[in-house]
Amino acid sequence: MTTAPAPAPSGVPSTDADPFSHDVLEDPLPLHARLRDAGPVVYLTRYDVYAFARHEQVHAALTDWQGFESGAGVGLSNFRHEKPWRPPSLLLEADPPRHDAPRRVLSGILGARALRRLREQWAGAAEELVAQVLAGGTTELDAVPALAQAFPLRVFPDAVGLPPEGREHLLPYGDHAFNAFGPSNDLVAKGAPRVAELSAWVNARCARGELAPDGFGARIWEAADRGEITYEQAPLVVRSLLTAGVDTTVHGLGAVLYAFATHPEQWARLRAEPRLARVAFDEAVRWESPVQTFFRTATTEVALPGGVVVPAGCKILMFLAAANRDPRRWADPDAFDLSRDPSGHVGFGMGIHQCVGQHVARLEAEALLTALARRVETIELAGPTRRHHNNTLRAWESLPVRLAR
Template sequence: MTLTAEPAHDLPTSDVDPFCPEVLEDPLPFHAALREAGPVVHLRRYDVFAFARYEQVRAALVDWQGFQSAAGVGLSNFRHEKPWRPPSLLLEADPPRHDAPRRVLQKILGPRALRKLHEAWLADADRLVDEVLDAQGPEFDAVPHLTEAFPLRVFPDAVGIPQEGREHLLPYGDHAFNAFGPANELVEKGAPRVGELSAWVAAQCAREVLAPEGFGADIWAASDRGDITPEQAPLVVRSLLTAGVDTTVHGLSAVLCAFATHPEQWRRLREEPGLARVAFDEAVRWESPVQTFFRTATRDVPIGGHVIPDGHKILMFLGAANRDPARWGPDADAFDLARDPSGHVGFGMGIHQCVGQHVARLEAEALLTALARRVETIELAGPPRRHLNNTLRAWEALPVRLRPA
């Protein structure tokens, strides 16, 4: 990574493209160089200001007044550019427009509301692990058989969408997260199916398509009560379908990869199954399935000894912040169940923090608990293969070998 300082205000700059295949494949060296360079680095290729240290990333995430989401959380600036789809009421809106939809989802997806799903999801995870071990034997690719399969079993059921067409959820989410980046070949690859996938997702958000019980029906009931408008209801359902599957899939892949490469941590989880949720949060910190998000300065904002000009984009490197030694200590690159991962920014922070994080934690608890009961060791059965995305850190394939307990 080439870094230079602009003499006028000593601002480190870089010509590296953070969305090039080499960086997306292995972003850690770039992240380390950004943190070392300073609290703010100007990325000249896109004329954006990068934050890679925990202190500045967290500060920007919580400062929605200074760094707005309503101008888009991707590279595209909605002040000047038309969004490719109606903006998300959760991710791409600020108070007051953001408030009512978030209140509705916080209630629907909160820990109390999820308790009724707890036993059913644990039982479903037990069945899935038994099915996979019976059908595949000890060696298989964990991505299609576990980390994609489980969220696609339980989450769409919880939302209340029909079985038919659920295979569209992952490519739709993949394109949506790619679209937060520049219009590169990853975006072009998904472009031919945008119309088809968007139309299918929009159709699932209609009241008459959704099951009479589930998250989707609860959202429409909130519109009947006047908590949100009927126009907002389908957009809130769409937020669940856009962000509720891919991110959890990649979080589950991250935690299984972590255990396959850290056998002592797997032994600890088997000894203390109550650490399942801690393990998931540590994996989200360690791997950061959501790597980056943008914001837009609403005024000249001082941060890190520099000023972000009004209307300019900032690029927050969540993955870099989650491995910042200044926050996590000299062993920040280690996956360690003895660590307290609370405070990581893998789910964001502040009023835009991921509203579905409790759902993801429940899915992870269910799958890890089922595996811990049945599997003594997890190891890689071959080299994992990355799936490149402008925003997400994902696995295309994760070959594993399981030794039954």
């Protein structure tokens, strides 16, 4: 549901386009191009918010946490005036100093030492999964459940320390959490009947007694023992892992598998140069942007090029996906190209709030893509694809592919 369109501020390009409509969620690229071409800032009359779609402004807003706060919520709702549907994230929806200790703890837990420990283990798990799906020569399968969902749901909850039972709750919980960053539309309503059930399950899994003693979750609680965070903060930090650590990686893997299925020459290059697996994942994150948008709130008046001033207290919708295909930043931005250096994309955010688990996601992708490249000669689409609509995420519901050995 939306309110009546607000009058556009004088001197600011405006549009009544709805970035959360199903037409745009199905194909956001035309709107992104119009927003970039309109100027450095555009006013969205439907939601009474300002929008940044060019890389320069999105990058600047992401890195300026003092001027563009996250503590008022990274969705359309303004936590200064509206009660959030759950306690805000200490990582995503908090600013310094409240943000600092939880971020520092989680950064250490998900750092280089953890990745070294997991590399061999996840490589083996990827080999096992690929062997299972390739049980007989040329194989047709839906890459979303068989690969993009199956691998993260297998290895990441293990790393956190979750028991095997109930992991299927993580995807619908994350789907609703990311839908809730948008307006109260039909996508939010779709998830509402299960919110209480899914939230209760996730919250229960954050308790110390539910977590294996050698996982990320247990290490978060150990940080509380050392006084690095409080015991009240510990379950909220674990919850951040469970909320944002699965869906985003699932959709990133879906993006890179789709990219290779539609760009056979790039798949051939990866097979010849397996070291490009991480570059491929980052290029797919830039190209498809699994996380399409996030909001910030202006803490003061912000002057932009052209004399436009964003008033204090206003919400700003940052189009990460539009920034990632901005021709002002990228040469041939609509191409998926392993010869590109994709560093500088904003698909994982930027600044102090950038995705704390991005290196974990890259390791998952590297393991799966390396295992596939070792055994799969070609990947091609094997039928009609279907998008999964979400207010924040760019996702696939179904991605039929043919894998030939």
